[in-house]
Amino acid sequence: MRTDAVRGHLDGLLLAVLEPGPRHGYAIITAVQERSGGALELRTGTIYPALQRLERLGLLRSAWDAVGERRRRCYELTDDGRRALAEERTAWQEFTAAIGSVLNPARPAAGGAA
Template identity: 85%
Template structure:
């Protein structure tokens, strides 16, 4: 799938994979890839700025955890993030309905032949 396919939908993807609980960056990348059946591959250079932005907006909360000698940032949804995800899902449903109606029109009544 084209790399620009997620443009405009990255926030929703990140919020959705964090809905089930906190994850660190690499786990978020892996979750998106697994949920998409390998069709979506996010890069670190793409998700970390988005995660930082979502955190600044109050949609995510991040904290540091230690794993052995390493520290990694773990992200989780806030209540505002859950509300935003619900809105994103509603907007997505409306979008795919509208696009589907154009790409796959049903029989039109009164159509001239």
């Protein structure tokens, strides 16, 4: 899938995969890829700036987590992040309904104008 097709929806994708609970960066990338059936592949250079921006906006919070000798930053939704995710979902449903009505118009009833 084209990277530019994801751009406008990256925030919603990141918020959605963090809804079940905290994840570190690689787990976020993996979750998006798995949920999309492999259609979406995000790069670290794309998600980390977005995660940092979402954190500055108060939609995420992060903390360092130690796994053996390794430290990794884990991100989780804030209450504002959960509200933003709900808004993203509503906006997505409205958007897909509008585009769908143009790309796949309902067929007119028999005898109706074409």
